[in-house]
Amino acid sequence: MRQKKTVKSKRLALGRCPQKRGTCTKVYIMTPRKPCSARRPFARVKLSNKIMATCHIPGERHNLKKFSTVLVRGGRPNDIPGVKYKIIRGARFPATYNAEPVYQRKKARSKYGVGNVTRKKRIRARENLKRDV
Secondary structure (H helix, E strand, C coil): CCCCCCCCCCCHHHCCCCEEEEEEEEEEEECCCCCCCCCEEEEEEEECCCCEEEEECCCCCCCCCCCCEEEEEECCCCCCCCCCEEEECCCCCCCCCCCCCCCCCCCCHHHHCCCCHHHHHHHHHHHHHHHHC
16 A cells, blocks of 8 residues: 655744744844845744744844744745744734834734724724713
């Protein structure tokens, strides 16, 4: 009988988990390969399972520095070789993580940890009306 082909994970450092907690050991900037030109931010992260991983920091600007606690997920920037992980911005639960959301985002907010500002304003206005009555 034929043996089934075993599927090897592309994200070995996560070890069958959707996300892992980690601590930044180095925060730096790299440039992408040939046709693209930019300065992309990265962090070298020591995950909770003691594995080191190079992670992309998505979005404009960040507040990460050495010893910041971050939540890491799979996913890679296509123009940087060897980087297979991304840092989740705006993660709040269960532990406190240091990667702040990209506050000026208006579209694709869920990828950058930003809540719906107009919805929050509506809820606050409704609460103020209830207090006045």
